[in-house]
Amino acid sequence: MMGDPSLEAARFPDDDPARDWDLAAGSGTRVESAPGWREVPTIDYSLCLNPLEAASEPLNPLPPDPRTTGGGAEERLTFPSRGDIVAGFRIISELGRGAFARVYLAEQVELAGRPVALKVSKALGEEPRTLARLQHTHIVPIHSVHDDPATGLRLLCMPYVGGANLAQVLDRAGARLPSHVTGQSLVEALDQIGGRAPDWDAPRPAGSAPSRSLRHAATRGVGSPSHVRSLFGRYWARLPWWRSLAGTNDICDDEDLTQPARRYLRQHSYVQAAVWIAARLAEGLDHAHQRGVLHRDLKPSNILIAADGTPMILDFNLSAVPRDGGEEAALGGTLPYMAPEHLDAFDPEGMTPPEAVDERSDIYALGLILFEMVAGYHPFSDPPAGLRPQEVLKVMAAERRRGAPSARAANPQVSWGLDSILRQCLDPDPDRRYARAGDLAEDLRRLLDDLPLKHAPEPSLRERAAKWLRRHPECRSAGTVGGLAAALILGFGVLAYSIADRLEVASARVRRSVFRGAFHKCQLLLNTTSGPIESHLPRGIALANQMLEAYGVGRADDWTAGPLVRRLSAAERADLLEEMSELVLLRARARIVLADRSGDEGRRRRALREGIAWLDRVERFDPHPSAALFEERARYHAALGQAAEAHRDRARAATIPPTTSRDFYLLGTAQLAAGQADRAERSLSRAVALDPRRFWAWFVLGLCHADQGRYAEAAADYGVCAVLFPDFEWPHTNRGLALAAAGRFPEARATYDRALEINPNSAEARVNRALTCLELGDPAQALRDLDCALALGRRSPAIRAARAEALARLGRRDDAERDFAEALRARPDDPTLLVARGFFRLASDPAGAEADFARVLRLDPHHARAHLGYAYLLFPRDRRAALDHAERALQTDPRLTDARQVRALLLAHLGDPAAVAEVDRLVLTPTPHNLYNAACALAILAQQIHDNRFLPRALDLL
Structure with a gap:
């Protein structure tokens, strides 16, 4: 519920540029510039460490950090022990400790043994000055501050309130x-x-033993x-x-x-209690804000519930106050409770200036705490393990900018009004949050008192009516209700009709907006022909099912007559029907693909029959069904052996010539799904010519060009998509795939970088950047990306194999071997893992490599990469046999470039002029590897047949 505690003590590694910042607490001064890091003098990175937890962690979770307490043994603080007297305070027991300080239960000897909470830290910072400004019931007050020059300690004396x-x-x-x-x-x-x-005992002489009640409180830890x-x-x-x-x-x-x-x-x-606690905290926060103090580190462990139930804010160690000369205080906090602008300001590469982190960021943190209380969990997930600090900040900020989930969805006891308050607190845009903590406190009080909210919208008319009745219980009597009913029924009926009418329109538009976002995601997941299809297609089908169910498309009645469709404008209705028609087409196609891949003939036939039934529905509700619908349905009929029905649909399709961009787009997607890439390219090219802004036509055209092996053109198609939707990561991811396939690895890496800036949690971009980094000789970054992908739940054999390769390239061959062994224990016959381990063993263990390749070919005699592995293995000793395996690999996968390179080299070694034809094919995709191996093949052929005519061309290729 609290998030990852490690984030409260996030530290930059020793080789991180952040080491160039002065880590002395409160300094905030940069000592030395690091390349690529912007100057933000007000940010003190030592504050990334969580300071005193104020007795929230009795098990002492963090020892003091030398980097924040001076760094040398001679500067380490010596904290007092039980029974010591420091500056007039006798230490009774330790209540808790953090990275910078400790809290003790003590008695003030000079004041008759008054019990106090004593916070002991290094004499740095301005927390006493901050707390001196604040006198509020819900802020832990300060009695006094004592700087002890003998020990270098600062003692902050506060009332001991227990809890x-x-x-x-x-x-x-x-x-x-x-x-x-x-x-x-x-x-x-x-x-x-x-x-x-x-109850505390009567005052006693200074120096006498602690009273029984004080010893009791020290032992129990509260009072x-x-x-x-x-x-x-x-x-x-x-x-x-x-x-x-x-x-x-x-x-x-x-x-x-x-x-x-x-x-x-x-x-x-419980929900009322949580709201009451939050209201009291908001009042205390408003008091601090009115005096120019920002807390900047609100979290559950910095909120004290006193033994009498009073909630109080504590630990102002990171608070911001105006300094002499108008400087800003150092910017710090605890990552899981930071607002998006706070995280961005904390990021050295962020665009938010520190001064933009204001009162509204504290309100966001308080909203997170209240959400966590009423929903039972933190609204945002922990970032994947293994990220660098800058990446952690970007991942967390990006997730928060997408908005928080609904607390009511997590806990039905959360009222609509409270859900609205939380949405306003957690709005990613600070301008749309509560402007003042006092406004938040007022709305929370009004919620508890059954009054209308003043600063947040009331989304539920029913809830407002229920609150009014609770405020006016006398109106529930039969006589009163009867009298009021006679007077109000007509006016209320008119008002109810007007409100219902407006609500229907608003509901229809909201549902339309939700559908549109889900539809775009379905287009991505269901149109894909690359990546983990077994993952994409089920996710897309599940999302499509939700959208179809939301509109009731599969029911017997006419879903288009319902208010969700009827209350839209004519243009919105037309767009919805077109998109719903396409969604049904994509869903039916995806279900058939998955059924076909399963190898279960019964499942395949069921999917075909269901697809036909759904396309029948589309024909009924789509006023302008496209030729693609009938082409698709004809294929399904033909696959079921229903020749007459297939002929009828093809004839119908022939009577509907495509005329619009949408017609050509749908026809192109159907043709590509049928394996007719050339026809699909013509249709899709026509679609983008008629409407150059049709994003998905460009996207599918990129898939088509990639399917044809025309990777440069595919990269250009995805480039157009990226221009049309620059903040959508998938055009960048697919463009990176095309660039990598074209051998343009530096460009591919830069493109993946952009995709991950948009969505740091994109597992596909992580995996593909890792593969590109392996090609570019950067196995360390590849390993980091693959670890992130694994943390995001991607655990395919290909990722395991790539990770093992990265480990091997880093010289960690034993770790790589263990990775392979662990993965193969779970999936002993997985061909991807076996082939990858075979390639890994080629140089060091040829016999083991041969065993892996042989095992794969026993499972699948046509496995292309297993034949390629045999070609590499046999290359030095039996070139004819190696050539046979290379040719078998190309028969199975004509686009396996490595096999074509090997075949060209083998033909050249054998003095076969057919090597020239292979060279011609290689240079059509001018990657560095292709050009180098093509040049080698020509030089070897010239040597073998004693014909130097090939040498000039070989030199040109180099």
């Missing part, structure tokens, strides 16, 4: 399942962690002094929620009668 931090309370209460938690669960969790609040109640008493009396409890004693034990916060938590639902 536990919010993270501990939620964890103990089981808030990961919020539907099973109540407000009383929070109070019980608070008591279980530290026990009930004791609440009675003076806290008097401190907060006047504030509680002003709150409406407290006055409403004045005459209620139910379910409260005697001690809770004087502790209104505990009473409120006990008597309300």
Whole structure:
């Protein structure tokens, strides 16, 4: 629920350029410039380390870091021990520690042993100055600050209010399942962690032993002094929620009668309790913001729930305050609770200036905390393991810019109003969030008081009506209802009709917008002919099923007559019908492809029959069915042996000549799916000529050119797609594939870089950049990308094999062998893994390589790469046999360029002039490898047949 704790202590590696920054706490001054890093003097990268957890981690999760405490042994701080007296404070026990400080329970000797919480750290930073500005019930106050020159320590004296931090309370209460938690669960969790609040003994002489109650509090780790109640008493009396409890004693034990916060938590639902806590925190946050203080590190472990139930903000170590000369304070925080602009400002390569991280970023963090409380989990996932710090920042910022999920979807007990508040808190655009924490606090209070929200939209009319009735219970009586009904029924009917009409229109447009986004994703997943088809097609089919079900397309009634279609404009309806028609075509085609690949004839025939039934539906609802529909259905009929039906559909298709860009596009996709690449190219070229902005026509034309082996043209097609939709990663990914296939590896890598800037979680771009890096001799980057792909859930044999190759190239052959062995234990007969291991063993273990290739050929006698492996293996000792294997590889896969290179070289060694024809084929795709091997083949042929005519051309190719 808390996210990855390691992100709270993210550290840059020793070889990272961030080492050039001064890591002294509070410095924020760059010592030496590193190439490619922009100057941001206000960012202090030492603050990437989480400072004091303020007793939130009793198991001491982080030892002090030498880089943040001076770096040398002579500068290490010596923290006090139990029983020590430091600056007039006797240490009773340690409550917790973090990277920069420790918190102790202590007694102030000079004030009759007053119990205090003592935060001890190096005498740096401006936290005391910050806290001195703040005097609020829901901010942990400061009594005094003491800098001890003898030890170099700073002692921050605060009242000891007991309790536990919010993270501990939620964890103990089981808030990961919020539907099973109540407000009383929070109070019980608070008591279980530290026990009930004791009363403090009477004052005693300085130097005497700690009182029994103080020893009890130190042992139990929590407690609440009675003076806290008097401190907060006047504030509680002003709150409406407290006055409403004045005459209620139910379910409260005697001690809770004087502790209104505990009473409120006990008597309300868990969601209400969470909202109440967030409202109090927002009030404290607003107080800080009004005094120019930003917290910048809000998270559950920096929120204290006192033993009497009072929520309080603590740990202002990273807060921002105006400095002399108008400088900004250092920018820090905890990554999982940063707003997108905060993450971008923290990124040395980001575009957000530090001053853009303002009050609204704190509001975002508070929204994350409230979401986590009511939904049971953090709204955003942890980034994949193995990323560099800059990549972590980019991944997290990109995910947050896409928006947070709905808390109501995770927990139905979350009201529409609360869901709206959370959406406004977590809006990626700071300008659309709450402008002030006070506005957020007001809306949360209004939500608890059943009042209309003032600063966020109310999405549910039904919920507003229910709130009104709860505010006016007298209106529920039969007489009142009858009288009001007679007076209001006519006006309400008119109003209800008007509202319902507007809601229908809005609902139709929202559903249309959702469908459009899903449809574009389906086009990508279902049109693909490269990559992990077994993964893409099922995902696309599942998404298509959701969209068809949402509109009721598969039901018996006329789905086009429903309000979701009827309330759209004429142009929107026409677009929807066209897109729905294409979606059905793509889905039917994908289901048949998967069934065909399964080898199950029964499944294939069922998929064909279902495809025909769905295309029949399209014919009924599409007012202008395209020729592609009838061509496609004719193929399905023919595959089932229904010749008459196939002939009828072909005849119908012939009567509908394509005229529009859409007609040619649909016809081209159908022809490409049928394996008619030449016809598909003509249709798709016509489609883009008629409408140069038809993105998917360009995209499928790129697939068509790649299928024909015309990779340069495919790269150009995807380049047009990238211009049309520059922020969509797939045109860049596919363009990288085409460039790599054309041998333009540096360009391919740059293109994959762009795809990963757009979506750092694109596993396909990661894998393909890794393969390109292997070609470019950068196995270290390849290994990082492949590890990211594995963390993203891509665990195909090809990725395992590529990772082993990267390890081998890094000289880690033992690790590579272990990787192969582990993968083959799970899939002992996987041909991809066996062939990859065979190539890996060629030089060091020829016998093992031959065993791997032989095993694959026993499983599949036509496996192209296994034959290629045999060709390499036999090349030195039996060139005729090697040539036979190379030719078998090309028979199975004519586009296997490595096999063509080997065949050219073998023919040349054998003095066969047919080598020249192979050279001619190789130079059609002028990659460095092709040109080099073509030149070698010509030189060898000239030597073998004693004919120097081939040498000038060989030199030209080099």
